[in-house]
Amino acid sequence: MKIALLGYGKMGKVIERIALERGHEIVLKKDETNTYDGLETADVAIDFSVPMVAVDNITAAFNQNVPVVCGTTGWLERYDEVVNLCQEKNGAFLYGSNFSxxxxxxxxxxxxxxxxxxxxxxxxxxxxxxxxxxxxxxxxxxxxxxxxxxxxxxxxxxxxxxxxxxxxxxxxxxxxxxxxxxxxxxxxxxxxxxxxxxxxxHNREGFALGAVLAAEWIQGKKGVFSMKDVLDLK
Structure with a gap:
């Protein structure tokens, strides 16, 4: 699976390590210094960025028909906007306030x-x-x-x-x-x-593993999901 990391801070680096250990490939490490080049080749985007850029990241992925797993918090006043865009693009979106x-x-x-x-x-x-x-x-x-x-x-x-x-x-x-x-x-x-x-x-490992598992799970799906779907807790 080819993964675009939208946000390459401490969490992004842990996600990268776990994804590589699970046999995946990182095609983009997006931070404030680079562009979205490579996003179009991704099978999924994982967003652990900051509140002020999360919606821009999600929108960029939807515009490239790339499913999004988002763990960034603090932007949910625009959640309905993102859901509507996901449906308009017939995309796939999974938000979790915590992926552990x-x-x-x-x-x-x-x-x-x-x-x-x-x-x-x-x-x-x-x-x-x-x-x-x-x-x-x-x-x-x-x-x-x-x-x-x-x-x-x-x-x-x-x-x-x-x-x-x-x-x-x-x-x-x-x-x-x-x-x-x-x-x-x-x-x-x-x-x-x-x-x-x-x-x-105890550390960030549980959050990162959950995000990668969610990225694996969302492959081939359309719609709006949560970790309840991934873990079959509904």
């Missing part, structure tokens, strides 16, 4: 717990914490937002905030600490006890 197998299982656990705890909303208050490295540009993380949505879809909560939370809001405490790949915690607190579920990433 463990995190995607954690998403399912979070939703299941939220559904159970919804009956006891008068007793327990939900809050979240996420910790990432200081180079992360968006806050809160896309993973934290996905976790919040998982609670909202299964409870009476209506939104999330980084400020002081109202009755129907989930407070997300976003912290930036040097050399932390990613830690996400969901808390249910009452006057008498405290329930916590947590996922701790």
């Amino acid at each position: 197998l463990g995190v995607n299982l954690f998403f399912e656990l979070n939703a299941y717990l939220a559904k159970m705890m919804a009956k006891f909303s008068s007793v327990y208050k939900v809050s979240m914490e996420e910790i990432h490295h200081t180079q992360k540009l968006d806050s809160p993380s896309g993973t934290a937002i996905s976790l919040a949505k998982g609670v909202i879809e299964n409870s009476a909560y209506t939104s999330w905030t980084e400020e002081t939370a109202s009755e129907n809001q989930i407070h997300i405490d976003a912290k930036r600490i040097e050399n932390v790949p990613g830690t996400h915690s969901v808390y249910y607190s009452s006057e008498v006890d405290f329930i916590e579920i947590k996922h701790v990433a």
